[in-house]
Amino acid sequence: MNPSAECCERARVTHEECFCPIITPKLAAILNPTRIIRLIQGCGRTVPRNFKCGSITTPP
Template structure:
């Protein structure tokens, strides 16, 4: 059970970092229930990423549609360390997105 909860937390971090580093994000007002639904969809569509696979087209599409304010609060130093920023940047680029330099989300800031 502990492995599942850790994997789920790591998946949220992967999704959060992928979403927040993307140049073309959706910005706007979101309700708590909308944010919760967006995080659930990210977990569902991007689950293979946590196990070392590349993002699927469905994952990339979800990343492009998710609001930054829904995921940034979940990016903690501990979770970011478990994930690895460099790996995440490569995954974002695999989705056809560029990664902004010095972009801050939660406890993560992309390299200059």
């Protein structure tokens, strides 16, 4: 399923520095990092390889 226009608008304007500090190991266990990366990419943004965001590191 493609992300909504509202979701993509938020993904385009939000900087990683704003939300990465709040991603704790407990929150990361609830979130599906692969799904989040696909959502961001589906909105036209790129996710750098080996990017550290809170307790999650994106795949190489």
